Amino acid sequence: MSQLAIYPGSFDPVTNGHIDLIKRAHYIFKNVLVAVAQNTQKRPFFTLEERVAMLRDATKKLKGVKVEAFDGLVIDFARKRKSRVLVRGLRMLSDFEYEFQMALTNRRLAEDIETVFLMPSEHYSFISSTLLKEAAALGADISSFVPAFVERKLKQKLKK
Secondary structure (H helix, E strand, C coil), X not given: CCCEEEEEECCCCCCHHHHHHHHHHHHHCCEEEEEEECCHHHCCCCCHHHHHHXXXXXHCCCCCEEEEEECCCHHHHHHHCCCXXXXXXXXXXXXXXXXXXXXXXXXXXXXXXXXXXECXXXXXXXXXXXXXXXXXXXXXXXXXXXXXXXXXXXXXHHHC
16 A cells, blocks of 8 residues: 555645545545645635645644645646555545545546545534634624634735
């Protein structure tokens, strides 16, 4: 079995659901590399540097978990890091079609790299970064969905 799994995403911002999936992946794989996508098409709320820093802070106690930024195809990034496994989360049925399409495209482009799907704890199955940003902008209490330091950074950024 591969010793390194890559968990790619935009993580804008990192949520408790993301952290849950990182822990689940780490339970299966000795090393997990959280790959933060540049992905300028999504117009991230937080800069790439901010997202990497938040993830590093959120995972600092998890030995064997590292965080890096990347740009381009995730399969190219995986090959550079000598990983044959991508980890993706499936929260709800609505995620399945997009994730399945992406996994099949990646398989066609790189038959040597597999995608492993993990489900988060039911406590986090409905959380999305997009909804949390919207809720926070409208003044909702998001403290149960993100680490406290992420909530503070989100509120600070919304005040600007």
